[in-house]
Amino acid sequence: MNRIILDVDSAGDDILAILFALGRPDLKLEGVTSVTGAAGDIEQVTNVVLNTLSLAGRDDVPVAKGAYRPIVGNSKQDMEAPVHFEKRLQQRFGDRLKGFNPPAPTPSRQAMDGHAVDFIVDTVRASPGEISVVATGPQTNVAMALRYAPDLAEKVRQIIVLGGCFQTPGNITPVSEYNIWADPEAARVVLRSGAPVILVPLDVCEDNRVATSMLTRDDLNDLAQLYPGGKVAAYVRQTFPIYIDIWREFFGLVGFPLDDAIAIAAVTHPRFFEMSEPLFVDVALHERLVRGQTVAFRGNQILSFEGPATTRVCHGLDGAAFLKLFKGAIGALD
Amino acid sequence: MSATPVLIDCDPGHDDAIALVMAHRSPDIDLLGVTTVCGNATLDRTTTNARRIMEFIGATDTPIAEGCREPLARPLVLGTADGPSGLDGTPDLPEASMALDERHAVDFIADTLASASEPITLVPTGPLTNIALFLLKYPHLKDRIGRIVLMGGAFYRRSEYITPTEFNIFCDPEAANIVVNSGVDVTMVGLDVTMHVLVEEPQFAELGKIDTPLGKVVLDWLAFYEKLHRGIMGVGGALHDPLALAVVIDPSLIETRPAHIAIDLTGSHMFGATVADFWNERGEGTNVTIATSVDSDRFFDLLYGLLRDERGV
Numbered sequence: 266m267n268r269i270i271l272d273v274d275s276a277g278d279d280i281l282a283i284l285f286a287l288g289r290p291d292l293k294l295e296g297v298t299s300v301t302g303a304a305g306d307i308e309q310v311t312n313v314v315l316n317t318l319s320l321a322g323r324d325d326v327p328v329a330k331g332a333y334r335p336i337v338g339n340s341k342q343d344m345e346a347p348v349h350f351e352k353r354l355q356q357r358f359g360d361r362l363k364g365f366n367p368p369a370p371t372p373s374r375q376a377m378d379g380h381a382v383d384f385i386v387d388t389v390r391a392s393p394g395e396i397s398v399v400a401t402g403p404q405t406n407v408a409m410a411l412r413y414a415p416d417l418a419e420k421v422r423q424i425i426v427l428g429g430c431f432q433t434p435g436n437i438t439p440v441s442e443y444n445i446w447a448d449p450e451a452a453r454v455v456l457r458s459g460a461p462v463i464l465v466p467l468d469v470c471e472d473n474r475v476a477t478s479m480l481t482r483d484d485l486n487d488l489a490q491l492y493p494g495g496k497v498a499a500y501v502r503q504t505f506p507i508y509i510d511i512w513r514e515f516f517g518l519v520g521f522p523l524d525d526a527i528a529i530a531a532v533t534h535p536r537f538f539e540m541s542e543p544l545f546v547d548v549a550l551h552e553r554l555v556r557g558q559t560v561a562f563r564g565n566q567i568l569s570f571e572g573p574a575t576t577r578v579c580h581g582l583d584g585a586a587f588l589k590l591f592k593g594a595i596g597a598l599d
Numbered sequence: 600m601s602a603t604p605v606l607i608d609c610d611p612g613h614d615d616a617i618a619l620v621m622a623h624r625s626p627d628i629d630l631l632g633v634t635t636v637c638g639n640a641t642l643d644r645t646t647t648n649a650r651r652i653m654e655f656i657g658a659t660d661t662p663i664a665e666g667c668r669e670p671l672a673r674p675l676v677l678g679t680a681d682g683p684s685g686l687d688g689t690p691d692l693p694e695a696s697m698a699l700d701e702r703h704a705v706d707f708i709a710d711t712l713a714s715a716s717e718p719i720t721l722v723p724t725g726p727l728t729n730i731a732l733f734l735l736k737y738p739h740l741k742d743r744i745g746r747i748v749l750m751g752g753a754f755y756r757r758s759e760y761i762t763p764t765e766f767n768i769f770c771d772p773e774a775a776n777i778v779v780n781s782g783v784d785v786t787m788v789g790l791d792v793t794m795h796v797l798v799e800e801p802q803f804a805e806l807g808k809i810d811t812p813l814g815k816v817v818l819d820w821l822a823f824y825e826k827l828h829r830g831i832m833g834v835g836g837a838l839h840d841p842l843a844l845a846v847v848i849d850p851s852l853i854e855t856r857p858a859h860i861a862i863d864l865t866g867s868h869m870f871g872a873t874v875a876d877f878w879n880e881r882g883e884g885t886n887v888t889i890a891t892s893v894d895s896d897r898f899f900d901l902l903y904g905l906l907r908d909e910r911g912v
Contacts, residue, residue, distance in 0.1 A: 333738050336672055336773050337864060380736050408672070409735060412728070413703060415668050450672035450773055457674070551865045 267292045267532050274302025274402025275313035277508045282525035283317045288594030296327035298381035302402035307333045315372035331381030332405035335448035364507050381406045386414040393420040397532045401427040401525035403444050408451035411458045418460040427528040429559030430467040446557030453548045462576040463531050469582040470524040478584030479520030492596035539581030545572035602629040610638030610725030611648040612681050613824040618840040623658045624905045627848045632662045634704035638725040639678040640685025642668045648686040650695035659697045666704030666729035670771035688823025704729045709737045718745030724840035726767050731774035744783050750843040752789035752873035761790045769871030776862045785887045792893040793839040854892045857885040
């Protein structure tokens, strides 16, 4: 059994990742931790997690609230850029946009006492070598946990990081992916920690070369046909058309990319992926232009840089196999 | 006036050691606990040193909690001012035997603040890793901090003895960035003032008159510390951390002014530098109070007085 802690920032694909995890019989979701990121402040992120678990009837899954800010972050102006982006979307989609990252209603329960860092540390220490941490938002919680409890690096089974980009351009700057950019110092802590890391970059999620992995209206129709009675499938059909349209129009992708669910598949179905040997991967911290860029040392260059070769970088994905798995998992939920 | 409740977060270090001695012996300080961090030496060594010091001065009722092994976001670069052990040149100190608090420093700080009946003063004398991680993990307890009086930074750099960057900030600039922008009342006792509290011949002469086991150990510490400083810079040992602690006992030892400071997190030659904006050119108001000058003679009088005091060893 694959035992995972899911650390999310509650954007659309994080929600689908939580549901995907719940729908997989080969995976035990030990808990979900929240981190400030794409969906806004930590209260919103945490509430979305609680509501998503509630939707699937899984109020038994522990939820721990995490970091309220990144270690350093970026300028206020840059951090608020997604808000201005939403204004552009508003002009294009009007009222339909109300279904995109809506403010979370008050959940029926609260997150547990104690910080996400404590939940991660306690859970991993209780089962050394067993727990995979799948981090699909900025790496703040994981980095804090590694600094707070350095033994985590040896006791965690692996850390899956959804983030970075190599051949594929970034989504926040031409060279940077949002999760890494939002807390590059934290990502660097994780990549240098010595823990085994699988890096799932945009190259295998947000690139039309892996178009078969993306959610389209055809897939929503499939869900309707195959799982007509399911409440969760109905929620996905109702909620995600606007996401599909936004990613088609503004990011040029053929559908809504399921980044965070793909990160979970890296635990349960590594055979769907092409991955590098373990490499040293570093993150640029400098300035605005390259901040958050991921740099992998594959050994083909003249200068060498020192760091632990512990990160396997994904560069290929069997998108169709993943998407079939994804739809099956959503359909398996009531 | 009642004693100020204080938590010291340190990386002893000879000058940290003297700050601990002063805090333990001052009737104006209620030392609630000591937390340790990497910096002047590795965490194992700074923790061991803190235990040896506290045992030697009879402060075994004061809990010690161990903190972070590495800076928040970077590999550890060790300090060089205290020798490899962090407390070289002290043969008379006992081996450590007192128990450590079981909690991580960050949780110990949180528990202490949560259960306190009045605001607590934090005195960080090492890199700010523990304090920053505390602020990240327990944002709701921030208001329980009365103020932070820290040893760190350099702003005016009025002499060649004041380096462009100060070690505590340089060692963990990301942590310092969190602390100075936390909204907590922060006073920075930096090199601009600490490089004026130097142990030279007159100070050695006065300290030499304190004929107690403690006086002798302090003299040993300073003899080693002074030699290292003089070898590198050609001046006596600067009592950086004791001055930060002394400012809590007697705020009138320093003059201050408010400023907005930024920390260089990406520079090369100025990496880790603290850069003050005194004229609000950044338009961000002020985030810290900077120590601008110090009455060195009165600082030393305070130190001698506390060491001469008959209580304890």
